[in-house]
Amino acid sequence: MDSKGLGQNPRMPKPATIIDVAREAGVSIKTVSRVVNREAGVHADTREQVEQVMARLHYRPKQSARSLAGGRSFLIGLLYYDPSAAFVGGVQQGATLRCREAGYHLVVESLHNDAPDLPMQVDRMVSALRPDGMILTPPLCDNPQVLQALRDSQTPCVLISPAADNPAHPSVRMDDVHAAEEITNLLISLGHQRIAIIKGARDQVASKRRYQGYAAALKAHGIALDKDLVVQGDFTFPTGVEAAYQLLSRRQRPTAVFASNDEMALGVLVAAQRLGLEVPGDLSIAGFDDTPAAARVWPPLTTVRQPMDEMARAAVDLLVGTRASDGGAKTAAAGAGTQHKVLKHELIVRDSTAASVDKPTRSRKAASS
Amino acid sequence: MDSKGLGQNPRMPKPATIIDVAREAGVSIKTVSRVVNREAGVHADTREQVEQVMARLHYRPKQSARSLAGGRSFLIGLLYYDPSAAFVGGVQQGATLRCREAGYHLVVESLHNDAPDLPMQVDRMVSALRPDGMILTPPLCDNPQVLQALRDSQTPCVLISPAADNPAHPSVRMDDVHAAEEITNLLISLGHQRIAIIKGARDQVASKRRYQGYAAALKAHGIALDKDLVVQGDFTFPTGVEAAYQLLSRRQRPTAVFASNDEMALGVLVAAQRLGLEVPGDLSIAGFDDTPAAARVWPPLTTVRQPMDEMARAAVDLLVGTRASDGGAKTAAAGAGTQHKVLKHELIVRDSTAASVDKPTRSRKAASS
DNA sequence: CTGAAAGCGCTTACAG
DNA sequence: CTGAAAGCGCTTACAG
Numbered sequence: 001m002d003s004k005g006l007g008q009n010p011r012m013p014k015p016a017t018i019i020d021v022a023r024e025a026g027v028s029i030k031t032v033s034r035v036v037n038r039e040a041g042v043h044a045d046t047r048e049q050v051e052q053v054m055a056r057l058h059y060r061p062k063q064s065a066r067s068l069a070g071g072r073s074f075l076i077g078l079l080y081y082d083p084s085a086a087f088v089g090g091v092q093q094g095a096t097l098r099c100r101e102a103g104y105h106l107v108v109e110s111l112h113n114d115a116p117d118l119p120m121q122v123d124r125m126v127s128a129l130r131p132d133g134m135i136l137t138p139p140l141c142d143n144p145q146v147l148q149a150l151r152d153s154q155t156p157c158v159l160i161s162p163a164a165d166n167p168a169h170p171s172v173r174m175d176d177v178h179a180a181e182e183i184t185n186l187l188i189s190l191g192h193q194r195i196a197i198i199k200g201a202r203d204q205v206a207s208k209r210r211y212q213g214y215a216a217a218l219k220a221h222g223i224a225l226d227k228d229l230v231v232q233g234d235f236t237f238p239t240g241v242e243a244a245y246q247l248l249s250r251r252q253r254p255t256a257v258f259a260s261n262d263e264m265a266l267g268v269l270v271a272a273q274r275l276g277l278e279v280p281g282d283l284s285i286a287g288f289d290d291t292p293a294a295a296r297v298w299p300p301l302t303t304v305r306q307p308m309d310e311m312a313r314a315a316v317d318l319l320v321g322t323r324a325s326d327g328g329a330k331t332a333a334a335g336a337g338t339q340h341k342v343l344k345h346e347l348i349v350r351d352s353t354a355a356s357v358d359k360p361t362r363s364r365k366a367a368s369s
Numbered sequence: 370m371d372s373k374g375l376g377q378n379p380r381m382p383k384p385a386t387i388i389d390v391a392r393e394a395g396v397s398i399k400t401v402s403r404v405v406n407r408e409a410g411v412h413a414d415t416r417e418q419v420e421q422v423m424a425r426l427h428y429r430p431k432q433s434a435r436s437l438a439g440g441r442s443f444l445i446g447l448l449y450y451d452p453s454a455a456f457v458g459g460v461q462q463g464a465t466l467r468c469r470e471a472g473y474h475l476v477v478e479s480l481h482n483d484a485p486d487l488p489m490q491v492d493r494m495v496s497a498l499r500p501d502g503m504i505l506t507p508p509l510c511d512n513p514q515v516l517q518a519l520r521d522s523q524t525p526c527v528l529i530s531p532a533a534d535n536p537a538h539p540s541v542r543m544d545d546v547h548a549a550e551e552i553t554n555l556l557i558s559l560g561h562q563r564i565a566i567i568k569g570a571r572d573q574v575a576s577k578r579r580y581q582g583y584a585a586a587l588k589a590h591g592i593a594l595d596k597d598l599v600v601q602g603d604f605t606f607p608t609g610v611e612a613a614y615q616l617l618s619r620r621q622r623p624t625a626v627f628a629s630n631d632e633m634a635l636g637v638l639v640a641a642q643r644l645g646l647e648v649p650g651d652l653s654i655a656g657f658d659d660t661p662a663a664a665r666v667w668p669p670l671t672t673v674r675q676p677m678d679e680m681a682r683a684a685v686d687l688l689v690g691t692r693a694s695d696g697g698a699k700t701a702a703a704g705a706g707t708q709h710k711v712l713k714h715e716l717i718v719r720d721s722t723a724a725s726v727d728k729p730t731r732s733r734k735a736a737s738s
Numbered sequence: 739c740t741g742a743a744a745g746c747g748c749t750t751a752c753a754g
Numbered sequence: 755c756t757g758a759a760a761g762c763g764c765t766t767a768c769a770g
Contacts, residue, residue, distance in 0.1 A: 015496070017763055028741045033765065041739060060496035064436035065763035068746045073433060074497075075476075089458065096479045100490070105498055107444075107474050110465045121469070127384070127429035128443075129474055237635070238665040266606070270639040296607040386747055397757045402749065410755060434747035437762045 016057035025053040036061050067130075074104050076319055077131040077155075079122070079140050081113045086291055087308060088137055091160060094312030095135060102320050107131060111146075113139050122149040133157060133319030135312070138204065141171075158315045163205040170318050170339040172311045176206050179304045179345045180213025181220075183286050184258060186302070186349065188221050191356040192256040192284060196229035198243040198268070200260035204235070210260045210288060229254050233264045240267020248275055248283075255283060255356045262287035262294045265301055269352070280354035290348055299351035307343045314341050385426035394422040405430050436499075445688055446500040446524075447477045448491070448509050455660055456677060457506055460529060463681030464504060471689050476500060480515075482508050491518040502526060502688030504681070507573065510540075527684045532574040539687050539708040541680045545575050548673045548714045549582025550589075552655050553627060555671070555718065557590050560725040561625040561653060565598035567612040567637070569629035573604070579629045579657060598623050602633045609636020617644055617652070624652060624725045631656035631663045634670055638721070649723035659717055668720035676712045683710050 018036075022029040027050060034042050035050040042050075053059075067073045076099055080088045092108065099106045109125055111118060126134070126149075134157035140146050141159035150157050151168070159171040187195050197214045200207030211230075218225055231246055233239035240259055244267060247254055259265035265287030269279055277283050279299055287294055290305035318339060387405075391398040396419060403411050404419040411419075422428075436442045445468055449457045461477065468475045478494055480487060495503070495518075503526035509515050510528035519526050520537070528540040556564050566583045569576030580599075587594055600615055602608035609628055613636060616623055628634035634656030638648060646652050648668055656663055659674035687708060 019763080029764080030741055031739090034740090037765090043739060046739080058496075060493070062437070062499065062763055063497050064433045064442060064499070065746090066765075067433035068431070068437050068748080069763075069765040071746080071765085092477065093479055096477055100478070105476050105478075105494070107476050108461065108465055109469070109474070110462055124429075125474070127427075128432050130431065130433070236665060237662050238667070241666070270642075273639075273643045293606050296605060297610070298607070388747080398748080399757055400755090403756085406749090412755060415755080431747060434762090435749075437764080438747075438749040440749085440762080 015062075016059045018059075018061065020057055021050065021053050021059050024057065025050045072132050073130050075107050075129055075131040076104050076316060077125060077129070077134040078106055078108045078137075079111055079134060079146070080108070080137045081111060081140050086289065087306070090306070090308030091135070091137055091312040091315075094309035095316055097309075098313040098316040102316065104132070104316070104320060111140060113143060118143070119145050119149040122146055123153060126150065126153040126155045131155065133316075135160060135315045135319070136162075138162070138206075142205070156319055158318045160311055160315055161206070165340045167338060170341075172314045172318070172341045172343065174306055174311065174343050174345045176209035177213040177216070179288070179347070180210040180258070180260075181217045182213075182347050183288070183302070183304060184214045184217035185221075186347065187256045187258065187284060187286060187353065188217060188223070190256075190284065190353060192254075193223060193356070194226070194229060194252060194254040195223075195256045195258060196231065196247045196254035198231050198233040198240060198247075198257065198259045198264050200264075201234040202232070207235075207260055214258055233260065235261050235263060237263045237267045240264030241271045242267075244268040244271035245275075248272065248277065253283075256286070256353070257283065258286045260288055262289040262291045262301060262303055265303070265352075266293060266297060269297060269301070280352055281357070284353040284356070286353055290346075295350070302350045302353040303348050305346040305348055307345060310343050311341075314343065384431075385428045387428075387430065389426055390419065390422050390428050393426065394419045441501050442499050443473050444476050444498055444500040445473050445685060446494065446498070446503040447475055447506075448480055448503060448515070449477070449506045450480060450482045450509050455658065456675070459675070459677030460504070460506055460681040460684075463678035464685055466678075467682040467685040471685065473501070473685070473689060480509060482512060487512070488514045488518040491515055492522060495519065495522040495524045500524065502685075504529060504684045504688070505531075507531070507575075511574070525688055527687045529680055529684055530575070534707075534709045536707055539710075541683045541687070541710045541712065543675055543680070543712050543714045545578035546582040546585070548657070548716070549579040549627070549629075550586045551582075551716050552657070552671070552673060553583045553586035554590075555716065556625045556627065556653060556655060556722065557586060557592070559625075559653065559722060561623075562592060562725070563595070563598060563621060563623040564592075564625045564627060565600065565616045565623035567600050567602040567609060567616075567626065567628045567633050569633075570603040571601070576604075576629055583627055602629065604630050604632060606632045606636045609633030610640045611636075613637040613640035614644075617641065617646065622652075625655070625722070626652065627655045627657075629657055631658040631660040631670060631672055634672070634721075635662060635666060638666060638670070649721055650726070653722040653725070655722055659715075663717075664719070671719045671722040672717050674715040674717055676714060679712050680710075683712065 018029045018032050021032045032050055035047050063074055078092060078095055082088060096106045111121055134150060134155050136157055137160050142163040157169055159166060159169050161173040162171050165171055197211060199211050215225055228250055231243040233243050257268050259268050265285055268285050272279050272283050279285055287301045287303040290303045294301040294303050387398045387401050390401045401419055404416050432443055447461060447464055451457060465475045476498060480490055503519060503524050505526055506529050511532040526538055528535060528538050530542040531540050534540055566580060568580050584594055597619055600612040602612050626637050628637050634654055637654050641648050641652050648654055656670045656672040659672045663670040663672050
């Protein structure tokens with residue numbers, strides 16, 4: 001009836017379907033479906049039996065069929081802009097791992113934040129694929145056009161490190177302000193008074209937030225903000241070097257530098273060493289990100305570990321949980337209130353920071369304050 | 370008949386299906402299908418008419434349905450291991466762009482090259498998703514278990530920069546040996562005789578190939594290979610610094626250093642400057658990769674641009690072309706012979722390399738050779 | 739605890 | 755150049 005022969009065994013065996021499993025196990029396809037989906041209400045023996053047959057036939061439910069019939073694609077989309085960013089890499093890493101655990105798959109799409117046809121690009125992706133959810137990273141997560149396109153298609157999405165909490169979408173982020181404050185506090189507690197900061201790229205909110213934390217810490221300790229100790233960078237190594245030269249050639253050079261990320265901190269380290277300054281003896285340096293290199297340079301860098309991995313995992317959970325009917329699980333985008341998770345960062349103190357000796361420099365005279 | 374009412378306009382309109390389009394356009398769904406798939410043999414007027422209706426109803430064919438009925442998923446998988454590698458980032462970038470152009474989507478999966486259940490992880494991905502093809506990057510593209518799992522599932526795949534051409538799979542790569550040879554030749558042609566090399570990570574074939582090219586160039590010019598000028602690195606910045614200190618403290622220090630990648634080259638630059646050496650005056654430095662930083666440091670680095678983007682695009686084309694019936698397109702994995710593409714790299718000469726002056730150093734005496 | 743039926747939205751042969 | 759039918763492999767209500 002439904003097959004040409006029986007026990008047919010061609011050269012290249014077709015993958016087993018749910019019907020094959022049902023026939024072999026002597027049950028209905030519905031029961032097989034229940035086993036596959038781990039639904040309750042299947043007799044233990046039946047379940048066992050079905051599972052054995054599934055294993056023997058090497059049965060793998062076909063996503064496209066599940067998707068068409070069930071209305072979920074088991075696909076999560078990740079939209080990103082800066083392909084070189086270590087941040088996106090970390091997020092992607094966490095997301096693929098969590099997706100695997102949850103039986104989902106991650107579809108990535110690189111978009112230009114300023115492309116004229118951005119909305120169309122987003123629409124084409126979601127309308128065709130119908131992913132069960134989307135993860136957006138900066139700066140896309142703050143792009144109104146992108147968010148609108150996603151809303152139009154009714155695709156749930158979660159924002160990672162958005163510029164501001166968006167009432168319409170759940171988000172996951174760390175507390176940049178607080179982290180920067182902590183690291184500045186650390187420097188202050190080490191006796192530093194002339195603490196410089198190298199700011200990150202102008203268009204990224206993280207830059208602003210870290211600067212805020214820096215300023216807040218100074219203020220809290222009654223240290224005046226010295227404009228000469230604030231230099232603009234753009235998160236790249238070369239700007240770190242440049243900024244450092246600028247800072248270290250001041251009459252009164254800083255005794256500590258807080259670089260808004262590790263890459264720039266490395267630049268400072270390099271510049272300092274070239275100028276013959278000891279780190280941390282003559283200059284303390286702190287970074288942000290805890291990149292692999294931060295732990296490997298000499299001296300190893302004091303920095304802040306961003307929980308990119310955990311943020312990505314939380315994002316996936318928020319998305320997957322939205323649809324799942326797992327009992328009392330909190331619905332992510334429930335009307336009651338959209339979730340905005342703030343994950344814990346970690347201050348990592350290594351050897352690039354030490355107590356300020358503030359010894360006399362070649363400039364005018366010893367520090368007076 | 371097939372709908373509850375007519376012209377029904379609920380709050381949240383369901384996406385239009387092929388049936389809606391067919392009805393509105395007054396044609397059969399088969400004709401709509403033909404238009405969607407750009408098949409020939411549709412009257413221009415009919416096509417026009419259908420296209421208008423599709424646009425008006427904002428019709429988007431549903432992938433899962435296309436996939437189930439047609440047997441192609443419009444999904445390409447990218448398997449990678451090292452999430453931090455700029456290489457993977459570049460490949461992914463090129464792949465997503467090409468996929469978008471071709472109407473495909475990229476599903477990524479991060480795997481541990483030494484995970485005990487690697488084959489199962491691969492199998493779970495391909496058996497469920499049934500991607501139309503897979504792209505493998507090093508070191509996964511050289512992992513026999515991964516390749517076997519893929520073969521078992523009959524998923525076409527293309528290898529990017531494999532250790533050796535695999536007769537079973539098409540591949541795409543650049544010529545590392547030749548590129549390294551060229552860059553070494555450049556240094557030789559500038560008059561350098563004591564050219565050091567900092568090798569890359571031991572377990573990567575690229576390290577071996579670049580060293581080969583270096584050795585070949587020396588040999589071709591009758592320059593003896595000096596073991597003292599060969600230092601092991603691992604592609605990271607810190608090992609570049611370390612290797613440089615080692616090299617530059619030799620009695621007869623090299624006048625040029627070829628670092629097997631830019632990150633290490635930056636390390637050399639930093640170390641050299643710290644030791645008070647002028648670059649390129651006292652020391653020429655060459656890298657490999659053409660990372661963004663390479664162009665931005667001072668002096669900007671002479672290096673080699675790897676065509677990661679093009680390799681990824683070629684890989685996608687190979688995969689998509691395999692199934693496509695686009696006229697005389699060459700089938701990728703045709704029995705006749707598997708394609709192994711070698712893409713052109715580009716030697717990028719900047720200011721970190723210059724003619725060797727080979728002036729007397731503080732060591733014993735001036736160079737004698 | 740288990741199953742028979744209908745249907746998800748397309749594409750594939752086949753006809754004409 | 756166009757269409758009617760069957761079917762891809764599952765899940766969703768609904769029954770029992």
